[in-house]
Structure formats: C-alpha cells, structure tokens
Amino acid sequence: MSDNKIAIVGAGITGLTAAWNLKKKGKNADLFEQHGYAGGSIRSEKQNGWLLEYGPNTLLLKDRQVADFLGDIGLWEDRVIANAESSKRYIVKNGELVAVPTSLVDAISTPLFSTTGKLRVLKEPFISKTANPGESVAGFVKRRLGNEILDYALNPFIAGIYANQPEKLSMRHTFPAMYEMEQKYGSLIWGTFAGRNERKKKGRISRELLSFDQGLHQLIDSITDQLDDVHYNHEVKKIRKSGKDWFIQSTFGDHGPYDQVIFNVPLYKWNRNLLPAEPHELDEIGKVEYPPLSVMHLGFKKEDVNHPLEGFGFLVPEKEKLSILGALFSSTLFPGRAPQDHHLLTIFIGGGRQPELAPKDSTELLEIVMNELTGLIGVSEKPVFKEHVFWPRAIPGYHVGYDRVLDTFQSIEERNPGLHLAGNFRDGVSVPDCIKKGIALADKLSS
Template sequence: MKKTAIIGSGITALTRAWQLTQRGHSCVVLESSPRIGGAIQSHRSGAYLAEAGPNSIQVNSAAVDRFLRSVPNLENRIITASARAKKRFILRNGRPQAVPMGPLSAITSPLWSLSGKLRVLKEPFVRPMAPDVEESAADFVRRRLGEELYQYAINPLIGGIYAGDPEQLSLRYAFPKLYALEQNHGGMIRGAIAKMHGNRQKHVPTVNKRIISFENGLAELPQALAAALGECVHTSVYLESIQHIDSHWQIKWNGQIHHYDEVILTTPAHSLAMLPLDLTLEKALRPLKAIDYPPVSVLSLAFKRAEVAHPLDGFGVLIPECEKRMILGVLFPSSIFAHRAPADEVLLTVFVGGERQPKLAQPDTDTLRIKILPELRQILGVAGKPKFVHHTHWPRAIPQYKLGYGELLQQMQTVEAHFPGLKLAGNYRTGISLSYCIESALEA
C-alpha cells in the first residue's frame, strides 16, 4: 500500500486523493488554510449565490462523468445549465451580438462582415505550420481564419478563458487540441470532420456533454470530496519541512514527522517557493516562478429584472479587446442556473483585469463598482443600484501558457526525474479548466 502526501486542497488534490483511496492506498491532504477547495469558492447569502472563482464544470468526457457519480451524496445535488444558456454573446460596436450556433446562422449573423465570413472558407486550404515552429494563439487564428474572426471571436474567447493576451499565449500549450487538429489533419475544419468520422468508425460511446453546477454552487464538489475522504484531509496545517531522504519523503507538519512514498505538490506555481522545501529542491523549482498569473477581480451584482434592458437569454457576453472596454466579460448566472437570485432579480458576474488591463483589477469593491457600472449600463442597459454585491480580488488568478512554455514543462519533468516520488500537479501543468484538472488527476 502506497503512502502519499498531497500538498494543497484544490480540485486536483482532492480528485487525486479520492482516486488513491478508492484504489486502497493511504494518503493525506495537507492544507495550510482553514478552507479547502482552492479557487473554488461559492458564497450563499439568502437567495443570492455568487461564485468567486470558476462558475461551472463542463462535463465533456466519460471520465469526468464517472468521477462525479462516484462521489458520495453528490449526484443528487447536480444541476444542469438551462437550455437558454447555450446562447453566447460577443460585443461588437457596443452591442451584444449572438454567436452563431450553426452554418445557417453563421451566414446571416451580423457579428461578422461578409468579407470576414468569406475569409473562413479559405481555412481548409491554408497550409499547416511546421511542427518545430511555436506560434501564438493570435497568429494562428489570423493565419487560418483572418483578422476579423480573430478580433471578434478568438480574442474575446481567450480573454474569457485565460484573462490572457492571445499575442503571448502559445497555441501548442494553451490550446493543444487546436494545435493537434492542424498538425494531424491539416486544419481546423478538416480536423473536425476527420474527428467526427473517426468517432463513428470506432463506435466511440457518446457522452452526455453538459454544463453543470450544484444547488449551493461549485464549492459543494470539494466539500463532498473532503467529507468522503474524512480524516485524510487536514486543514490549518503548519508545514515545517519537506525533505527527500534516501528512498522516501519526510514531512514535518504540526510538530510531528511523517514518512511517505510519494509527495504531490498541487499548490499554484507561484506558491511553491513558500513551501518549506530543502534547498536543492527549492532551487530546482525556481524556474517555475516565471509562470505569470495576472490579477483578476470578480464582481457579482444583482439588479431588479425590470432594471436590465437586455433579456439575458444566454450564458454571457465577452468583450473583444478592440472594443476598448474595462470589462473582460459578463456572465448571466441567474439565466444559467436556478436559484442564483430572487425571482424578480437577475445576477451578473463581471470580470475585470487580466493580462489586458491588470491595473483595473481593483481590490477595493466601491472603486471597482463605480468604474464598471457605466459600462454595464451601456452594454446591457442596466439601471438602478445593485441589490446585492459580492467581490473577490485575485492578485494572481490564472496561469498563462505563454510562448516558450514547453521549456517550463520540460523543467517540471526534469525535477520529477531527479526527485523520485515527487509529482507536480495543478492547472499550470495540464490545462486550466476544472475538467482538465479532474481528468489529469484521474490519469496520473
């Protein structure tokens, strides 16, 4: 029976701990703060429910689906996104325009000009980039789809996913599936067709792909995992030392020395230097300080339904950089999931800062609210004062997979090879979405 110590208590840590215990291994989850869950934080105040970090989980694989069903007392708490949430909006010329959901709507959509739409038809004939050339996400989209689709499709999407700069993000590492479509099939359209055809031939089982949350928010997931793990999870832990001695790991925490076969570090890359590692390991991990985590502020505001002109009939609206706004995007949580606000009110979640405008990610709630309310009035027709406000400021929010990220990934592998039994895990390693974190923890 393997003994494992997992440092941190985010979704990667708890998923891995759950899998280990299900397989009969012994593990402990060591969290220095009194709260588990990492960036997954849900705030319930009466009829209002605000998410401080991720807002939903996209279930797009059988592995994630099985995992969620395996956690005790969780399946009956799952709620699925409303059908109306399928619609997405992108701001153009100050107005939210619906993103086309099919070929016909793409032809008639006012989101893109006729020349922009015609440019997309060239995509299957664009030659793939040489595999040894690393390309930014922005350059990839311009090359394959043209400037307009970059400005009014991919730029706002990347702002919504990474709060990042598409000119700096590496396509190969930030969007590996897009990179693989071009390298394996010659392009995006060719790759999508080949993938569909291949799935039919292989009789790949269909997955009920859906967007989910829980009745009291995403925080129910880490809470349910921690409850199922029981005494394995320790909070308010004082870590004194983490050392590799001979063929095992020695960790001193809360005044006692414990020995483990394996140590999994799941803290953010910027927090690794704060761990009480021995000098040799600390030096080996120093290059990971180069991973950038820009600041993001998340502000949830509730208004009377009658005070918002937009029907809010979708998931949210993303803001292209060329629109010159302070807001990165706005989600419509009360349209996506039930019981996020009183029946006669709506809840909006606004994201500010990121790589685009880091200085706008204000820690002061009143300053931030004063700045963004005029934009909400212009974009969504919001009037009146908010009936509910919840603000979370993340000084270091989302890891950026920038050009040259492959060197950092190689450094992680080198460290693991030099320190047997050590694993580095988290959203800076295998993807930033909750689904990616869960899948990578299950596959480890």
C-alpha cells in the same frame, strides 16, 4: 514505515481527486492544506438568497471519465444542467451585444463579422499547417482564420476563460486538441468532421454545462466528506528526502515517512526552502504569469435591466476598449442563484489585458462597471446586491515557450523519485482537466 505512505500537499481539486481515487484503491494518503477549507479557487457562498461563485462558475462535462467520477462520488443525480438558453452567447461589437452564431445560417447572416471576414474563413482548409511548435494562439488563429476571427472571437474568449491575451499564450499548450487537429488533418474544418469517431473512442460524450444545487463547492464537499486524513491549517514549510523516504514539515511539526509526495501548490508559492528545486529552475517557473482578476457579483431588480439577459453572458473584445472583460448572466444560467424577480450578474475585470484595473477598490470598480453596463444592457438603477472578490493571482498562463517550464517539472521529478508535481499549471487549467489529472496520478501510484 507509516501506514500512510503517500502525502498530498494542497487540497485543490487535483489533490482532492488523487486522494479520493487512492482511497478507492485501498491506499492511504495524508492530505495537507494550509487553509481551513479545501477546493482552492472553487468556492461557493450563499448570501440572503444569492448564490455566488468566487472562482469557476460552471463545469463543462464532455468526458466519460469525469461523468463516471461524478457518479462514483454520489453527485450525478445532484447535477444541475444549465438552462437551454445558455447556448446563446454574446460578443460586444460597436458597443452592442451581438449573438454568437450557432448554425451555418446564423454564421452567414451574423453582423459580428464582415463579408470579407466570413469569406476568409472559407480559405481555412487550404492553409498549410505550421512547422512552428511555439506559435502563439493569436498567430495560429490569425494564420488559419483571419484577423476578424482573432479580434471578435478568440480574443474575447481568451479573456473570458483564461483572463489573458492570445498573443501571450502558446497554442500547443493552451489548445492542444486544436493544434493536433491541424497537425493530423491539415485543417480545423476537415478535422472537426473527420475526428468525430476518434473523439468518441477517447471517451467523449454529449456536452453538458452544469453545476450543483449548492454551487460548485458541492463537488468539493462531496469529495472531502469521503476522505479520512485531511489536515487543515497545515501550512507546509518544507519537503525533504532522507534516503528513499520523504518527510513533510508543516506548522504542526514533522510528518512521515512517505514513499510518494504529490505536490499540488500554485507555482508562485514555490521556493527552494519548500521543495528541492535549483535556483535556475525556480527562475524558469517564476516566468509563468498568473494575471490579477476582480470578480464582481451584482444583483438587480429585473425591472431595472432593459436587456432580457437570456443566454450565458457576454464577452468583450479588446478592440472595444472597455474596462470589463465580460459578464455571466448567472441567474439565467442556473436556478436558485438570485431571489425571485432579480438578476445576478458576475462581471470580470483586469486579467492579462488590463492588470492595473483588478486591484482597484470596490467603490471605484463599481463605478466603472455600472457606467459600462448602462450602455451595454440598459441598467437604470443601482444594484440591490454587490460582492467583490479579488484574486491577486488567478489562472496560470501557458505562455509561448512553455516547453521550458514543462521540462523543468520533468527535471525536478527525475532528480527526485517519488515527487510528483500536479495542478492546473500542467495539462490544462479547467476543473475537468484537473479531475482527470488527479485520477490518472492516483492510478499511476497504485499500479
């Protein structure tokens, strides 16, 4: 047998973390990546004093395991914690930016919700828990908290984080902690208080919103610098099994044998030639939606923007009938994102809400965005910097009925011992979620 008995297909953050943890445990792994770079959608780029994020913009640290991992790879001291102003966030209502309440006093006085909407929230502890495990995010929030919270809190949040709509997503799979809170405590409000100690026991720590001096890709660079066997520009064409051994066929020939294969490839790339899946299984997997998304980075002179842009950014509810999903105040969030006396905004367009907008060309999108930014934050001049990134398929949506997709993963794995399906299509889409999955999978294969 080969000294390298584990193969990893795909150098996204899950695959990279698994490879790193396997090496830490004395296990060799060959990592195959079809591109000439690692990290998947995590990409940072510097252009003439502007630091841009093409994919994820921040890392929300709340788990001890992820904090320890950052320390182990040598990044703990290099982390950059978001500006204190980032706790201030905005929702657009009636065409204006309204601050999201951060305290009980703010919640009582906020114009974001009507008196009726606020009183409706007080009924939450008395709402019966659901017996429907297939409830959508929209159904869950409407039932427990009312229409206004759905329309002006959850709807824009889902658009900003998942580039999708709450009606399409499964509550149990998109927000499993909230679903379990209702099941265990019968109430989100009671569960928030009663579950504090339990969350600490599970390794929860004080939250930090962070990045790094060179952007989030510094995380990728720190991991790859410590790996030995990363094979770039190796597009894997087929994974096959012969007896108990696995073999990888890439653009550079055959590789193997391997005892285990970690398959960290987006679902939309799966096909029967690539891995041992049945047609009906691929049909089920093909139902998972990856909405298209455009990300537009715009730089302005500070004197050309009326709004101070203090805070994290703003999100746009669907009821506002605007074209943009929201924007980050990137140069407020972290230092070094824009030249002195300039603002950097990161704007999102399309997603599951308006997928037809995402593929539009840069000129047309810029006109749309500028028209809306003028009314929202008082932009008075054209941007001095612009960059447009288009993701034809952005973030996988855990749709209502996602259990059938998860059952399909399990069926493929059970029928093919040694094959492990891992990525943001399973157990969470965030960067910390994927880090934890990679660590756990490496632990499993090393035991």
